[in-house]
Amino acid sequence: MVDYRVEDQFAILEINNPPVNALSLHVREGLLNGVLRASADNNVKAIILIGKGKTFPSGADIKEFSRPGKAPWLPEVGHTIESSNKPVFSALHGTALGGGLEIALFSHYRIAEKTAKVGFPEVHLGLLPGAEGTIRLPRLTGLVIAMEMITSGRQVSAKEALKFGIVDKVVEGNLLKETKAFAKSVLGQPLEPRKLSLCGVKDADQVDKYYEAALKELLKKYRGVIAPVSCLKSIRGSAQLPYKEAAELERTLFSELMSGAQSAALRYSFFAERAASRWNLPNGASSANSKPLTIKSAAVIGAGTMGSGIAICLIRSGIPVILVEQNEKMLENALRNIGYILQGSVKLGRMTVDQRSDCLRILQGAASIEKLKDVDIVIEAVYENLKLKQEIFEKLDKICKPTALLCSNTSTLDIDLIASVTSKPDRVAGTHFFAPAYIMKLLENIYGSKTSPITVATIMDLGKKIGKISVLSKTCDGFIANRMNKIGTEAAFLVEEGALPHDIDQVLEDFGMPMGVFKVSDLSGIDIGWSIRQEMAKKQGITLTLETHYVSGERYSSLADRLYNLGRLGLKTGKGWYRYNNASNSRKPIIDPDVTDMILNHCEKLRIKRRQISPQEIIERCLYATVNEGFKILEEGVAEKPEDIDIVWQYGFSFPRYRGGPMFYASQVGLKKVYERICYYHESFPYSKHWLPSDLLKKLVSHPNEVPINLWMNYTNSKL
Numbered sequence: 001m002v003d004y005r006v007e008d009q010f011a012i013l014e015i016n017n018p019p020v021n022a023l024s025l026h027v028r029e030g031l032l033n034g035v036l037r038a039s040a041d042n043n044v045k046a047i048i049l050i051g052k053g054k055t056f057p058s059g060a061d062i063k064e065f066s067r068p069g070k071a072p073w074l075p076e077v078g079h080t081i082e083s084s085n086k087p088v089f090s091a092l093h094g095t096a097l098g099g100g101l102e103i104a105l106f107s108h109y110r111i112a113e114k115t116a117k118v119g120f121p122e123v124h125l126g127l128l129p130g131a132e133g134t135i136r137l138p139r140l141t142g143l144v145i146a147m148e149m150i151t152s153g154r155q156v157s158a159k160e161a162l163k164f165g166i167v168d169k170v171v172e173g174n175l176l177k178e179t180k181a182f183a184k185s186v187l188g189q190p191l192e193p194r195k196l197s198l199c200g201v202k203d204a205d206q207v208d209k210y211y212e213a214a215l216k217e218l219l220k221k222y223r224g225v226i227a228p229v230s231c232l233k234s235i236r237g238s239a240q241l242p243y244k245e246a247a248e249l250e251r252t253l254f255s256e257l258m259s260g261a262q263s264a265a266l267r268y269s270f271f272a273e274r275a276a277s278r279w280n281l282p283n284g285a286s287s288a289n290s291k292p293l294t295i296k297s298a299a300v301i302g303a304g305t306m307g308s309g310i311a312i313c314l315i316r317s318g319i320p321v322i323l324v325e326q327n328e329k330m331l332e333n334a335l336r337n338i339g340y341i342l343q344g345s346v347k348l349g350r351m352t353v354d355q356r357s358d359c360l361r362i363l364q365g366a367a368s369i370e371k372l373k374d375v376d377i378v379i380e381a382v383y384e385n386l387k388l389k390q391e392i393f394e395k396l397d398k399i400c401k402p403t404a405l406l407c408s409n410t411s412t413l414d415i416d417l418i419a420s421v422t423s424k425p426d427r428v429a430g431t432h433f434f435a436p437a438y439i440m441k442l443l444e445n446i447y448g449s450k451t452s453p454i455t456v457a458t459i460m461d462l463g464k465k466i467g468k469i470s471v472l473s474k475t476c477d478g479f480i481a482n483r484m485n486k487i488g489t490e491a492a493f494l495v496e497e498g499a500l501p502h503d504i505d506q507v508l509e510d511f512g513m514p515m516g517v518f519k520v521s522d523l524s525g526i527d528i529g530w531s532i533r534q535e536m537a538k539k540q541g542i543t544l545t546l547e548t549h550y551v552s553g554e555r556y557s558s559l560a561d562r563l564y565n566l567g568r569l570g571l572k573t574g575k576g577w578y579r580y581n582n583a584s585n586s587r588k589p590i591i592d593p594d595v596t597d598m599i600l601n602h603c604e605k606l607r608i609k610r611r612q613i614s615p616q617e618i619i620e621r622c623l624y625a626t627v628n629e630g631f632k633i634l635e636e637g638v639a640e641k642p643e644d645i646d647i648v649w650q651y652g653f654s655f656p657r658y659r660g661g662p663m664f665y666a667s668q669v670g671l672k673k674v675y676e677r678i679c680y681y682h683e684s685f686p687y688s689k690h691w692l693p694s695d696l697l698k699k700l701v702s703h704p705n706e707v708p709i710n711l712w713m714n715y716t717n718s719k720l
């Protein structure tokens with residue numbers, strides 16, 4: 001794990017723990033023993049710590065955090081480094097992060113390869129740098145930079161690290177050779193001034209001012225998230241307390257975070273995100289044995305909001321796009337809008353003027369699909385109508401080259417039905433983007449019964465290339481995301497039973513959702529849901545009225561239909577579930593007594609006796625219904641593993657990452673408790689089939705050993 005050799009009187013400690021040289025127990029032991037050995041060796045003048053492979057250590061081993069750890073701990077290794085009688089040089093390349101950077105800060109000197117990056121990403125794991133990083137970094141950079149770097153988790157380039165005083169030199173070429181050369185130039189100089197534990201924080205007298213300003217920002221930016229504030233408290237300690245006491249405070253804060261629910265969820269999320277990129281199909285094909293095709297050109301059909309957004313994602317990644325739209329005016333508008341959106345990115349510093357021009361150069365509009373014969377992939381993003389989509393796919397099948405992938409951005413429709421009109425169903429898949437497509441990180445990829453492994457591998461790989469988090473779903477009505485989302489349905493029932501829209505929104509926002517469900521509904525438009533419901537009713541041959549309370553034996557709420565009938569279509573009409581001050585162009589929702597009256601009248605007409613609804617019930621009704629459907633999705637193999645579901649929720653619906661996702665949340669509450677409440681709600685609401693308890697959940701609670709391990713057990717520390 002740590003290779004030891006002596007060259008030119010340098011003891012080289014080469015850390016060899018692929019893939020990221022995490023500081024696992026054996027690495028810590030190797031470093032400790034290596035430094036002690038070199039310190040005692042009269043033939044050694046200096047010690048160099050360097051990473052083998054692609055990086056200097058990128059942090060502590062996160063996997064070790066979920067089991068009882070073993071000494072030597074990182075701070076002990078660090079102090080052994082700092083107190084060595086030989087100068088220690090850390091040679092940084094790749095990503096020197098977290099514990100890796102802390103090891104470097106215990107060293108007497110730091111040399112960085114030009115492309116190296118350094119940072120403290122612990123905050124993203126709900127932690128703080130717990131091996132004295134919060135005490136040492138401010139001693140090098142001053143408080144403001146340390147506060148910014150540690151509370152944001154931002155990685156800084158070698159050049160910036162040099163400017164901040166984190167590294168002593170930036171080098172090009174052979175890192176070891178350059179480090180030796182630098183070492184030779186400073187050998188013989190006293191070590192004491194290089195020991196950060198003996199230095200002070202130069203702007204310590206300003207700490208209260210900086211602390212207050214940073215705290216105000218953090219509370220605004222990270223509502224409900226505790227780690228950033230703990231980071232700040234620890235940095236304040238570094239300026240206010242003697243070194244040893246500051247380190248003790250850091251240790252206490254670190255332990256509190258480490259044993260808390262938020263860090264558990266964030267650490268789970270780190271691995272869940274990586275697990276979601278690995279997939280297995282029922283036929284044995286998998287990400288490990290399937291190679292993607294290279295996508296060099298693409299077409300997007302439909303220049304509405306979704307189509308334009310998808311085109312932006314592709315051109316931003318250098319993939320030329322033909323954007324097809326029959327309506328010339330609409331096409332013209334879309335191309336102009338794409339230009340504006342990219343202009344906005346330039347203004348925000350997310351791309352340069354040249355990059356914007358490069359994007360627009362590879363974007364081309366077309367009025368018909370005849371031009372698509374050479375593209376590698378087509379993504380259709382027209383109106384959600386099966387017949388229309390089938391017509392398009394039938395044409396594409398004739399026009400496109402045989403190797404082209406034909407994908408649909410459908411959010412609900414069966415991929416098999418779309419593929420059935422083509423002669424190459426193995427090339428057909430779903431690529432479901434979330435609005436706005438150029439911002440939302442999720443790409444929900446869908447395979448049908450005939451989709452080939454190459455097609456799946458290609459769309460999963462494409463997602464990664466365009467900067468998305470791809471998750472794979474088997475085809476079904478609504479796929480993982482929309483099928484599972486029962487929040488809106490239960491929220492409407494809760495309003496009928498006694499809550500008000502703003503009560504529910506408040507509870508969901510306090511839980512950590514960025515916006516309550518009724519605010520979201522106003523933003524996307526009440527008419528959207530209305531047309532989906534009308535379409536569904538048409539299919540079933542029924543007519544919906546404002547008094548409809550059951551549809552095909554299922555409970556139904558017509559509250560949103562009432563809003564539609566009143567012309568309250570949401571933000572765009574200035575009125576929906578809330579009222580908006582359109583005169584001042586404000587998007588701020590205002591509680592509207594007219595809506596309350598409408599709700600009360602509705603309940604009176606339907607003879608619903610209203611009651612007091614607790615915040616606990618709101619959470620349970622909205623989330624447990626969703627979780628129950630999640631288990632059914634797992635049971636049916638729509639999602640391969642719970643991580644896939646949780647990642648869909650985090651990146652598609654902005655579910656708070658510090659709660660892990662609905663499935664992880666359920667495991668934290670305790671599956672037994674969740675199951676019992678689902679059974680209770682099933683008894684209370686027999687006309688909502690989403691409360692019919694999932695067999696998988698029942699089995700997990702009663703006979704956990706009979707459940708295949710990939711479906712649950714190895715991913716969570718579920719409390720049964």
Ligand SMILES: CCCCCCCCCCCCC[C@H](O)CC(=O)SCCNC(=O)CCNC(=O)[C@H](O)C(C)(C)COP(=O)(O)OP(=O)(O)OC[C@H]1O[C@@H](n2cnc3c(N)ncnc32)[C@H](O)[C@@H]1OP(=O)(O)O
Binds near residue numbers: 130
């Ligand atoms: C008696 C009781 C006494 C108690 C005393 C307690 C003392 C306390 C001491 C605590 C000291 C800890 C202090 C330290 O500050 C804490 C940390 O260091 S936390 C970790 C900080 N580092 C990170 O968060 C980095 C995370 N990794 C990344 O950001 C990226 O992986 C990367 C390094 C930028 C590389 O990105 P990519 O090249 O894209 O590669 P992947 O992301 O796909 O990763 C590849 C592979 O590696 C796995 N992995 C990555 N990082 C870690 C890690 N830190 N630990 C374990 N595993 C890691 C990753 O999961 C991938 O594997 P896969 O999941 O695909 O199998």
